[in-house]
Amino acid sequence: MPDVPRPSSESSAASSESSCPSSAVETPGPTEWVTGVGPAVGVGPWAVERPGQSPDDPRLDPELVADGDRRNVVDDYRYWRREAIVADLDTRRHAFHVAIENWAHDANIGTVVRTANAFLAAEVHIVGRRRWNRRGAMVTDRYQHLRHHDTVDELMVWARENDLAVVAVDNTPGSVRLETTELPRRCVLLFGQEGPGVSDDAQARADLTVSIAQFGSTRSINAGVAAGIVMHSWIARHADLDQAW
Numbered sequence: 001m002p003d004v005p006r007p008s009s010e011s012s013a014a015s016s017e018s019s020c021p022s023s024a025v026e027t028p029g030p031t032e033w034v035t036g037v038g039p040a041v042g043v044g045p046w047a048v049e050r051p052g053q054s055p056d057d058p059r060l061d062p063e064l065v066a067d068g069d070r071r072n073v074v075d076d077y078r079y080w081r082r083e084a085i086v087a088d089l090d091t092r093r094h095a096f097h098v099a100i101e102n103w104a105h106d107a108n109i110g111t112v113v114r115t116a117n118a119f120l121a122a123e124v125h126i127v128g129r130r131r132w133n134r135r136g137a138m139v140t141d142r143y144q145h146l147r148h149h150d151t152v153d154e155l156m157v158w159a160r161e162n163d164l165a166v167v168a169v170d171n172t173p174g175s176v177r178l179e180t181t182e183l184p185r186r187c188v189l190l191f192g193q194e195g196p197g198v199s200d201d202a203q204a205r206a207d208l209t210v211s212i213a214q215f216g217s218t219r220s221i222n223a224g225v226a227a228g229i230v231m232h233s234w235i236a237r238h239a240d241l242d243q244a245w
């Protein structure tokens, strides 16, 4: 495992940066700096990487400038303070939200959060239990707005108040094909968890339910994979690809 510096300003803030309180989350698993696989990513100290250039941008983090930046962020954000990165992302976030029901600590939620970060979702909503398994998130939740709802009803009310269509995602009776359906631009994409899938209440109250076409023997695909497919469908239809990295 590479021995890479871990900036203290970020490590101390690790579990308190989302709108979920720190007690609501579990151990992060692989961190943003050390994955345990392959060489460290990122850059070394500014003085070594950019000799002769002055690190005078207020978005820069003095600790990262001094020690190097090994975080899992795109190169345009190297040496930036986390708050500056979030502020920049906030200027470009997409109109879709992602929600996932969490009645039994679904291990896929971390994957959903990471993918929502990659596709720049407006927010991720956790419905049900407050605690969720952060392992697959790879600390991407630090850059993602998270909101918790105790019940499906709370999510539905919030979505209506914010003028968002609710699109349940499951291959249940009454669903329409994702492949041939227009996803609304302003929407909440609502996923179920392994086992029960989207709850009956959620599906009954959603504006529509979309299913992903399957051809094999299995009843369903992994919820994290399904979330990636549907988010990307939204991106393909509504995103400005000139803004992608």
Ligand SMILES: C[S@@+](CC[C@H](N)C(=O)[O-])C[C@H]1O[C@@H](n2cnc3c(N)ncnc32)[C@H](O)[C@@H]1O
Pocket: 169, 170, 171, 172, 190, 191, 192, 193, 194, 195, 196, 197, 198, 210, 211, 212, 213, 214, 219, 220, 221, 222, 223, 224, 226, 227
């Ligand atoms: C593993 S599935 C379980 C529920 C599934 N309805 C069943 O009967 O087995 C968990 C979640 O993944 C998503 N999912 C899995 N396969 C899907 C598909 N083919 N179409 C739409 N969503 C799917 C849905 O959000 C679903 O609630």
